[in-house]
Amino acid sequence: MEDAKQIEAFEAKIVSGVKIEPKDWMPEAYRKQLIRMMSQHAHSEIVGMLPEGNWITRAPNLRRKAILLAKVQDEAGHGLYLYSATETLGIDRTELLEQLHSGKAKYSSIFNYPTLTWADIGAIGWLVDGAAIMNQTALARGSYGPYSRAMVRICKEESFHNRQGYEIMMHLAQGTAEQKAMAQDAFNRWWWPSIMMLGPSDDKSPNSDQLMRWKVKMESNDAIRQRFIDRTVPQADFIGLTVPDKDLKFNEETGHYEHGPINWDEFFEVIKGNGPCNAKRLKDRKDADIKGRWVREAALAYAKKRAKEKEVA
Amino acid sequence: MADTQLPVWEVFIQANPGIAHKHAGNVHAADAEMALQNARDVYSRRSEGMNIWVVPANAITASSPEDQGAFFEPSNDKPYRHPTFYKIPEGVKYL
Ligand SMILES: [Fe+2]
Numbered sequence: 001m002e003d004a005k006q007i008e009a010f011e012a013k014i015v016s017g018v019k020i021e022p023k024d025w026m027p028e029a030y031r032k033q034l035i036r037m038m039s040q041h042a043h044s045e046i047v048g049m050l051p052e053g054n055w056i057t058r059a060p061n062l063r064r065k066a067i068l069l070a071k072v073q074d075e076a077g078h079g080l081y082l083y084s085a086t087e088t089l090g091i092d093r094t095e096l097l098e099q100l101h102s103g104k105a106k107y108s109s110i111f112n113y114p115t116l117t118w119a120d121i122g123a124i125g126w127l128v129d130g131a132a133i134m135n136q137t138a139l140a141r142g143s144y145g146p147y148s149r150a151m152v153r154i155c156k157e158e159s160f161h162n163r164q165g166y167e168i169m170m171h172l173a174q175g176t177a178e179q180k181a182m183a184q185d186a187f188n189r190w191w192w193p194s195i196m197m198l199g200p201s202d203d204k205s206p207n208s209d210q211l212m213r214w215k216v217k218m219e220s221n222d223a224i225r226q227r228f229i230d231r232t233v234p235q236a237d238f239i240g241l242t243v244p245d246k247d248l249k250f251n252e253e254t255g256h257y258e259h260g261p262i263n264w265d266e267f268f269e270v271i272k273g274n275g276p277c278n279a280k281r282l283k284d285r286k287d288a289d290i291k292g293r294w295v296r297e298a299a300l301a302y303a304k305k306r307a308k309e310k311e312v313a
Numbered sequence: 314m315a316d317t318q319l320p321v322w323e324v325f326i327q328a329n330p331g332i333a334h335k336h337a338g339n340v341h342a343a344d345a346e347m348a349l350q351n352a353r354d355v356y357s358r359r360s361e362g363m364n365i366w367v368v369p370a371n372a373i374t375a376s377s378p379e380d381q382g383a384f385f386e387p388s389n390d391k392p393y394r395h396p397t398f399y400k401i402p403e404g405v406k407y408l
């Protein structure tokens with residue numbers, strides 16, 4: 001039984017802004033929720049490498065190729081920071097990856113959409129990384145020390161991702177009619193999934209009260225989504241792309257954009273595994289794991305052999 | 314052999330000459346050399362450091378948060394370790 005005194009002390013710490021560290025006492029529900037959220041976040045970073053990796057060999061020039069390679073490498077790093085932060089809660093990475101591969105653990109809905117043209121790489125950096133930044137800057141203020149520190153580090157690296165994506169879109173939007181159409185097409189396909197990836201609207205998102213009080217969640221999904229839309233729409237206007245939402249309008253009084261209805265059925269279908277690329281992403285991830293296994297085994301065998309040689313010498 | 318994600322190594326980075334190494338995070342690696350290379354790739358992609366230490370995570374012994382009070386107690390009752398404990402007459406310089 002968790003006694004009321006422990007919970008009280010724990011909550012007092014959170015109120016006063018002291019971070020919770022791995023060996024501190026914490027309620028089981030807090031630990032469980034963090035493992036679920038943080039591992040889902042870690043999985044998203046590495047599954048997110050797949051749709052972008054698809055274009056590394058076909059980037060239009062060397063500059064773009066080097067940039068995309070560096071961005072995808074950053075995402076691998078983000079995955080690692082997050083797995084390692086999750087491991088501090090007493091679960092190891094082998095188990096976390098098993099949960100991903102068996103479908104027990106989720107990753108962001110957004111990575112189940114295909115990257116059909118080069119403009120999709122621009123749209124991902126601009127919109128998907130842009131939306132992720134909104135979420136991550138909020139999470140950096142969260143109560144769990146290792147998660148919050150990982151977020152600070154990740155946020156520092158994200159702004160390059162966001163800018164390189166916008167730059168790709170800008171170049172296409174200022175190019176030939178065909179290039180501009182390509183940019184608009186990618187924007188049309190990525191806009192709605194990007195605003196959906198910030199999660200269900202507040203009335204569909206259960207039990208967030210306790211999570212907010214424990215500073216596991218810092219802001220409601222709708223609040224983060226609103227900020228993302230308010231910042232992104234003028235960026236689209238600036239490069240002459242049209243937001244694919246005929247109901248979108250600016251409210252002079254509130255100073256916010258109001259968007260049309262979101263297709264939540266689509267969102268929940270993708271989460272359930274029925275998006276356009278769910279099966280492919282999971283297969284590619286599992287293949288990568290299986291193909292990498294011999295490398296880990298060989299590295300361990302080599303390390304053992306060298307340790308023995310040292311002993312003898 | 315069961316698959317493994319390789320042992321964990323804690324990573325410490327010295328950002329500039331003359332300052333202390335600071336904990337940066339950790340990596341999984343088969344041996345020290347691989348841990349160093351992984352640490353470089355993961356924690357110094359933007360010239361965050363000029364020197365790296367890697368330490369097997371299981372070689373670190375940490376004090377426990379529950380005993381924090383008692384463990385650090387011996388230093389709490391020794392105010393004479395601080396310069397402000399001593400009263401020096403006004404007018405005395407450089408002390
Ligand atoms: Fe990332």
Ligand SMILES: [Fe+2]
Binds near residue numbers: 129158
């Ligand atoms: Fe990113």
